[in-house]
Amino acid sequence: MSFWKNVENELEYQNISRKELANQVGFAVSGISLGLTNNSVPSADVAVRIAEVLNVTVEYLVTGKTNEKTELTPQLNQLFSNILHLDEYDLETVCLLVQRIKKKQSDEKSV
Structure with missing residues (x-):
């Protein structure tokens, strides 16, 4: 599953609109549609801000998997x-x- 598809799933799960996410992160709502269409991944800083707003890890958004043991040095x-x-x-x-x-x-x- 792609980064943006994982974002979409998390938005649905948390009952957050694309517009709300875009406003909190500071990018255009169309960026989500464009990301889904192009199957792309945003820049690292945007990915981190999205993960923070959704209260998930960037790893989860990229892979769709969680790993409780993963800790950054x-x-x-x-x-x-x-x-x-x-x-x-x-x-x-x-x-x-x-x-x-x-x-x-x-x-x-x-x-």
């Missing part, structure tokens, strides 16, 4: 905290950096 908590304060340009830079590191690791495994 202090280092990851600090990283996510810092990410929340980045502007859009810097957030995109961080995302690109992480993607390149992941690709490099993937390339190294296939050698």
Whole structure:
């Protein structure tokens, strides 16, 4: 199931409208429809804000599964905290950096 489908299910379960979620998170209602249509995932900061409003984990929204044992290390908590304060340009830079590191690791495994 996709991120946005999980959001839709949670909205229905909690009896929250798309408009309410969009207002609380600070994005356009059309973003939900667009996300569903494109089967996309929002930026990390938006995903975190959505999860906070819905009182669920980002992992749940991404995978549809809960894992009570999953705990972030202090280092990851600090990283996510810092990410929340980045502007859009810097957030995109961080995302690109992480993607390149992941690709490099993937390339190294296939050698």
